[in-house]
Amino acid sequence: xxxxxxxxxxxxxxxxxxxxxxxxxxxxxxxxxxxxxxxxxxxxxxxxxxxxxxxxxxxxxxxxxxxxxxxxxxxxxxxxxxxxxxxxxxxxxxxxxxxxxxxxxxxxxx
Amino acid sequence: xxxxxxxxxxxxxxxxxxxxxxxxxxxxxxxxxxxxxxxxxxxxxxxxxxxxxxxxxxxxxxxxxxxxxxxxxxxxxxxxxxxxxxxxxxxxxxxxxxxxxxxxxxxxxxxxx
Numbered sequence: 001x002x003x004x005x006x007x008x009x010x011x012x013x014x015x016x017x018x019x020x021x022x023x024x025x026x027x028x029x030x031x032x033x034x035x036x037x038x039x040x041x042x043x044x045x046x047x048x049x050x051x052x053x054x055x056x057x058x059x060x061x062x063x064x065x066x067x068x069x070x071x072x073x074x075x076x077x078x079x080x081x082x083x084x085x086x087x088x089x090x091x092x093x094x095x096x097x098x099x100x101x102x103x104x105x106x107x108x109x110x
Numbered sequence: 111x112x113x114x115x116x117x118x119x120x121x122x123x124x125x126x127x128x129x130x131x132x133x134x135x136x137x138x139x140x141x142x143x144x145x146x147x148x149x150x151x152x153x154x155x156x157x158x159x160x161x162x163x164x165x166x167x168x169x170x171x172x173x174x175x176x177x178x179x180x181x182x183x184x185x186x187x188x189x190x191x192x193x194x195x196x197x198x199x200x201x202x203x204x205x206x207x208x209x210x211x212x213x214x215x216x217x218x219x220x221x222x223x
Binding site: 091 | 143145150151152153154155158165166200202210211212213214215216217
């Protein structure tokens with residue numbers, strides 16, 4: 001089967017750095033995406049890693065290691081507006097093309 | 111550029127009824143995926159349509175069906191509604207060859223009583 005595992009909750013302090021991990025088990029894995037979802041809102045695309053290594057987009061970076069079936073999202077200079085749920089998603093070659101993790105709820109403290 | 115839109119925003123149905131949810135893709139996007147998201151969970155993939163053909167399906171029963179139209183708008187139909195079908199239904203569109211980057215609509219909140 002295919003699955004992606006994330007911590008359910010993470011708490012961090014405003015201005016700090018936080019890392020949200022994602023481990024996956026998928027067949028025919030193509031890449032790992034990250035989405036942000038605020039309460040009551042729709043998921044918003046953050047980043048995509050097709051190859052091993054680090055992708056940087058402003059305050060957000062994402063990392064993938066295919067050999068370890070592992071990735072993470074790194075958020076720097078945390079702001080209160082970053083409080084949201086973060087999902088990793090894997091694109092596989094099976095009938096279930098896009099599999100989402102269960103999400104990590106990030107809470108930011110002043 | 112118009113984003114992804116969905117209608118209606120909220121819907122209340124009773125068990126056994128049928129429902130149709132609608133989605134308009136972002137301009138230039140020919141692929142649309144539908145997801146079911148229960149409270150506190152990640153989106154669960156229902157199916158994907160590409161150029162009006164189903165292009166992948168998740169672990170959902172046949173009473174979940176869909177259509178994609180020539181203008182790439184889409185419908186999700188659910189027959190014989192069950193209480194567990196209560197959820198947020200999201201559609202997401204993506205440009206050709208970029209299904210890894212999806213743009214989500216605001217969703218339809220379905221409540222089945």
